[in-house]
Amino acid sequence: MREVAIIGVGMHRFGRFLNLSLKDLGRVAVWNAIHDAGIDPKLIEAAYVGNSLAGLITGQEGVRGQVILRDAGFTGIPVTNVEGACASSSIGLREAWIAIGAGIHDTALVLGVEKMFCEDTARSLSALAADSDMELLGGLGFQFVGNYAMRLRRYMEDYGWTQEHFAKVTVKNKYNGSLNPFAQYQKPMTMEEVLSSRLVAYPLTLYMCSSMADGAAAAILCAKETAHRYSSKPLPTIAACELYSLHFHDPRKEDDGELASYRIPIYRAYERSGVGPEDLDVVEVHDAMAPGEMIRCVACGLFTPEEAPRMIEEERTSLKGTIPVNPSGGLAARGHPVGATGLAMIAELVWQLRGEAGKRQVPGRKGKGPQIALAQNSGGLVAGEAAVSMGTILKL
Numbered sequence: 536m537r538e539v540a541i542i543g544v545g546m547h548r549f550g551r552f553l554n555l556s557l558k559d560l561g562r563v564a565v566w567n568a569i570h571d572a573g574i575d576p577k578l579i580e581a582a583y584v585g586n587s588l589a590g591l592i593t594g595q596e597g598v599r600g601q602v603i604l605r606d607a608g609f610t611g612i613p614v615t616n617v618e619g620a621c622a623s624s625s626i627g628l629r630e631a632w633i634a635i636g637a638g639i640h641d642t643a644l645v646l647g648v649e650k651m652f653c654e655d656t657a658r659s660l661s662a663l664a665a666d667s668d669m670e671l672l673g674g675l676g677f678q679f680v681g682n683y684a685m686r687l688r689r690y691m692e693d694y695g696w697t698q699e700h701f702a703k704v705t706v707k708n709k710y711n712g713s714l715n716p717f718a719q720y721q722k723p724m725t726m727e728e729v730l731s732s733r734l735v736a737y738p739l740t741l742y743m744c745s746s747m748a749d750g751a752a753a754a755i756l757c758a759k760e761t762a763h764r765y766s767s768k769p770l771p772t773i774a775a776c777e778l779y780s781l782h783f784h785d786p787r788k789e790d791d792g793e794l795a796s797y798r799i800p801i802y803r804a805y806e807r808s809g810v811g812p813e814d815l816d817v818v819e820v821h822d823a824m825a826p827g828e829m830i831r832c833v834a835c836g837l838f839t840p841e842e843a844p845r846m847i848e849e850e851r852t853s854l855k856g857t858i859p860v861n862p863s864g865g866l867a868a869r870g871h872p873v874g875a876t877g878l879a880m881i882a883e884l885v886w887q888l889r890g891e892a893g894k895r896q897v898p899g900r901k902g903k904g905p906q907i908a909l910a911q912n913s914g915g916l917v918a919g920e921a922a923v924s925m926g927t928i929l930k931l
Contacts, residue, residue, distance in 0.1 A: 536636040538759035540770040541929070543572025544882040549719040549750035549870030551652045557589060557599070558606040561648040564751035564875075565607045568644070572755040574765045579755070580640040582609065583631050585617045585624030585647040586874040587914075591662035593650055603648060618874075620666040621821065621914025622778075622923040623647060624752065625877030629776040629925070631756050641758050647879070648751035649872035659747055663873070666915040666922070680744055682916065683824040684736035686793070690830070691738065694840040698738040700847045701826035702729040705743045705867060707853055708825050712864025714895040717879070719748045719870030743825045748870030752878035754885070771888045771908070771929040774808035777801075782920040796920040797834035801911055804926035805836075812836035816905030817887045817897045818860045819880035821912045825867040828852075828860060831911050835926075859897040862887060877912040881927065884908040888931050906931045 545567025547560045561584075569576050584600025595602060600614045617627040624647025631643040651659050663679070690696045706726055712718040724742060732741040762770050782796035805811050812835060820831035829843050837858055838846050846852060852860040863869045863883040866876065886892045890904050899905035908929045915922030 537638060538772050539632050539635045539756055540759040540762040540772050541754050541881070541885050542574065542757055542762050542766045542770055543568045543755040544885045545569070545571055545753045546717045546879060546882055547751040548717045549748040549872055549879070552749045553652055555749065557593060557595060557648055557650045558603050560650065560749060560751040561603040561646055562607040564648065564753040565604070565644065565646055568753035568755050572765055574642070574755060576608065578642055579612065579644050580642050581612055581631070581634065582614045582644040582646065583617055583627035584614060585619070585627040585645070585877065586649060587618055587620050587623045587666065588649060588651065588662040588873055591665060592653055592659055600646070603646070619914060619923045621823070621871070621873050622877050622912045622925050623874040623914070625910070625912045625925045625927065626778060626923070628754065628878065628881060628927065629778055632773045632776050635756055635758055641761060643756050644753065645756065645878060646751065646753045647875035647877055649874040650749050651747040651872055652749050666873070668917050679823060679916070680736050680739060683827055684739050686830065687738055687826055690840060695844055696829065697844070698730065699726070700829070700844050701738060701743055702726050703847050704828050705729045705825040707850070708822070708828070708861050708865040708868045709742070711854065711862050711895055712868025714893065715864050715869060718864045718868050719746070720868050739824055739826070743867060745823050745866035745871040748872040750870060750872035750875045750879070752875045752882050754878055754881055769889050769931055771885055771931055773927065774810070774930045775804035775926065775928045777803040777807065777926045779803070779924045780922060781917065784920065794830065794834040796924050797831060797911065797913060800924050801835050801909070801926035804928050808928040808930065810907055810928060814907050815858060815909050816899045816907050817862060817884060818858065818909045819863060819883055819911070820860060820865070821876070822861060822865040822867060823871060825865060828865060832860060835909065835911055854895055854897055862892065862895045862897055873914070877910070877925070880910040880912060884910055884929050888929060
């Protein structure tokens with residue numbers, strides 16, 4: 536399999552844009568990525584478009600990617616629509632990586648785009664709930680925030696995690712988001728503000744939770760052997776991009792705990808790429824509720840559940856910490872337009888590896904700049920487990 540490089544990334548700021556359409560959001564991200572890559576768009580051979588909820592929210596079904604990319608100026612290339620809840624665009628990235636690695640294409644565009652705000656908030660909330668098994672949960676008022684709250688309470692009881700720890704994670708990510716021009720929320724918050732905000736589902740308060748967002752993110756991939764034709768920038772390669780679904784929990788296995796559906800693709804990515812958690816310089820995890828970052832970090836092997844409180848208290852996951860996590864601000868600050876979230880993580884890690892993250896730039900080991908990055912992305916819920924779970928490792 537050929538090595539595959541990411542030669543350009545782009546985003547449309549995440550936020551509430553009632554006057555913008557899927558086409559508007561996608562067009563900006565695509566052309567930002569094209570300009571960043573320095574590539575003639577006529578050389579892009581294929582496209583993969585990740586979107587989860589447009590059919591339920593906007594009514595656009597069936598040919599979402601074709602509609603969006605036609606408006607962005609593309610014709611005459613294969614366009615593949617990808618749907619996988621919050622991991623939609625990460626799956627698109629994987630498909631492009633496989634196609635280029637196999638020699639089917641030399642270049643490809645990947646786009647993640649979601650339009651979640653409309654005139655009817657109830658419609659958007661119902662669409663989000665549809666990223667679960669509707670035959671089992673439909674009509675029960677299921678919300679993902681409740682699932683997070685139940686898991687976090689178990690960790691509080693078993694490992695001494697507290698609501699104050701969760702607030703510290705939120706404060707860290709709100710600060711990181713304040714430095715990110717693409718983030719939905721760009722205002723730092725204090726512990727008091729986070730803890731005193733409205734209680735949603737104990738221990739989660741309002742400011743600990745991600746909100747709906749409109750937005751888009753895009754990436755241009757090509758075979759590493761030809762990447763020098765387009766860009767002189769440092770070019771991260773995709774060392775691994777693992778997809779895992781339909782986990783069956785087996786209580787007879789000691790290592791098959793509740794985090795297995797997150798952990799398995801991450802450790803497969805470690806094995807494929809030849810790195811381990813100790814080698815990582817920067818990490819983005821899927822923290823749909825900011826305290827969920829702690830759970831994902833445990834699943835990624837960054838620390839144990841027992842070590843988590845100390846890691847948070849010592850600010851080890853901050854921008855200048857030993858293992859910076861969610862320098863973008865994570866979902867609770869950057870925002871969560873479902874189908875765009877996976878590629879937003881990738882865009883952040885590319886900027887970090889290229890040393891272009893501005894005030895939120897992490898130093899890397901010994902101040903040499905980050906060299907290895909991990910994105911943990913997941914989405915949906917089936918039989919109590921993540922419906923889609925992914926681990927992507929980028930290397931310089």
